[in-house]
Amino acid sequence: MGRLTKVDLLLFAVVLIWGSVFSVIKYTLQEIGPLAFATARFLGASILLLALVYLREGKPIIKREDWLRVALVGLSGIGIYQICFTLGLNYTTASNSSLIIASSPIFAALFAWLLGEEAITPRQVVGILLSFVGVTLIVRGGSEGLALTWENLRGDALTLIAAVLNAFSAVIAKRPLERYSSLRVIAMGMIVGTLFLLLFGWRPLLAYPWARLSFQGWLGLGYATVLAGVIAYVLWFHAIGELGATRTLVYGYLIPIVAVLVAVLTLGEQFTALHALGALIVFVGIALARLVPRERRAEAALIQGGGDDDRG
DSSP: OOOOOHHHHHHHHHHHHHHHHHHHHHHHTTTSOHHHHHHHHHHHHHHHHHHHHHHHHSSOOOOHHHHHHHHHHHIIIIIHHHHHHHHHHHHSOHHHHHHHHTTHHHHHHHHHHHTTSOOOOHHHHHHHHHHHHHHHHHHHTSSSOOOOOHHHHHHHHHHHHHHHHHHHHHHHTHHHHTTSOHHHHHHHHHHHHHHHHHHHHHHHHHHSOGGGOOHHHHHHHHIIIIIIIIIHHHHHHHHHHHHOHHHHHGGGGGHHHHHHHHHHHHHOOOOOHHHHHHHHHHHHHHHHHTOOOHHHHHHHHHHHHHSOOOOO
């Protein structure tokens, strides 16, 4: 079993940020409409990312042959994804949303295999499915539980589309990340995704009375923009470039665990035996899914060492 690396530790930081953002977004949506919130969030994140690229790397040049993938990363992983995710979370429960989004590694493994981007071992498949079982137990152990009602159905359907898009964007991002920094890829991708968001969200964005937004609302928007929208995205795509989509997305299974712990610490919810069992199963599944046979690690190292690199 491979030891924990710097990339693993960065992924744990992303999990902490994204594990708490469900509750932050759910709270902030009580004041701001979902489209106005998503558009404001990623418009701000795009501006910050573009400024960071210019400061660290200069002009963010993307070669013509790479633009299609970078644009698809932005459209599927930011633009369309955020509309489906934010509207879905608005219509369903946070528990339903976290469980459905947790299915992304399953779709990522399928896309990676279909597109020939990554070879998936039976051990990784077992780990992915085992972790999903663990997440299901965690959600079932929560106070909300898993809500299967007609009222939640449209939110669940939108969230499922978001999970598929999240997986697709991670898989197709692998090749651009071999040539450019994660900062440059996510910055340019987010600009494309934000432009798409503006097509649907510019009216709600301009119509919302921002002067009336409470201090807590600004804090929620700031957290979702800076931490969850800039820092976490850059770290996440850096990990995809290093580990691949499947091994990175499997860390998303830790997000519901963090969400439960946040609820225990801030809302006084109980940590049950079902939570503990689910968390244990998730960790075992991740340990299996993150393993790569030695011959594949050596092959990846050779490819990475001889590849074309335009990172700034």
